[in-house]
Amino acid sequence: MASKTSGKRASVASVRINLEPSERSLQKMPMKSKPSLSNLSISNQGSWSISGLLAVQRITKNLKERRAQKVALLKKIEIVEPQPPSFASRPPEKVQVSAIRQILEDYLPLRLGRTIYDPKKVPLLVKEISEEIKSQVKKVLPARYKMLCVATVGERGQEDIKVVSRCLWDPHADNYAAHVYQNDSLYCVVSVYTVFCE
Known part of the structure; x- marks a missing residue:
């Protein structure tokens, strides 16, 4: 060109x-x-x-x-709080997990601070712990929520242990709190599950 x-x-x-x-x-x-x-x-x-x-x-x-x-x-574009699907439960008030966790952190050291592991007394001890925790958690639980408290107590030795749970629930309405306490003689794992009932 x-x-x-x-x-x-x-x-x-x-x-x-x-x-x-x-x-x-x-x-x-x-x-x-x-x-x-x-x-x-x-x-x-x-x-x-x-x-x-x-x-x-x-x-x-x-x-x-x-x-x-x-x-x-x-x-x-940020999703601050994911919107629940149309079929999910919509409770008017959600569970305050931090309040339940604080109850567990305050209660377990007071109740089990000087307790020595005795296999004959553990079944009664677990029942007492579960009932006392349930009565305290009911005070902070919103209306229409059901609660399940699971306590596990075992002797503290040289072995390791894992406490695992699996649940099928609505993640937009249901929740849980767990805490582990141990002293020189025993360990205690407490899990509190809260489920919204329509």
């Missing part, structure tokens, strides 16, 4: 068609068919213009700004 009068090139790539001598006479005549690809050569010369570079810089700047705006929009 020919260059403009200002010295700037119209494009970076230039196309040159090599015509054989027999075809040169046809060059002046209007072409009805396209030249064959064997005679076509494309050369990519490193000729850059200032206006082209500035245009590319402007385009990439706009793309970067648009991308930054999209990323900023994505970062602003």
Whole structure:
């Protein structure tokens, strides 16, 4: 392609068609068919213009700004509290798990502070612990909630133990609190489960 009068090139790539001598006479005549690809050569010369570079810089700047705006929009969207599905329970007041956990943390050291593990007395001890914790938790439990208290007491030795539970419930309405207490002789794991009843 020919260059403009200002010295700037119209494009970076230039196309040159090599015509054989027999075809040169046809060059002046209007072409009805396209030249064959064997005679076509494309050369990519490193000729850059200032206006082209500035245009590319402007385009990439706009793309970067648009991308930054999209990323900023994505970062602003936060789900603070997931909305429960339509079939989930919607209690008017939810259980304060921190209050239940505080009851467990205060009660267990007072009740089991100097207790020594005795396998004959443990069944009665577990019942007493469960009933006393239930009576204290009922004071902070909202209306229409049911509660289950599970206490596990064992002798503290050289072995490790894991206490695991699995529940099927509505995570938007139901909850639990657990606490572990141990002294030189025994360990006690108490779990309190609260379930909303419609």
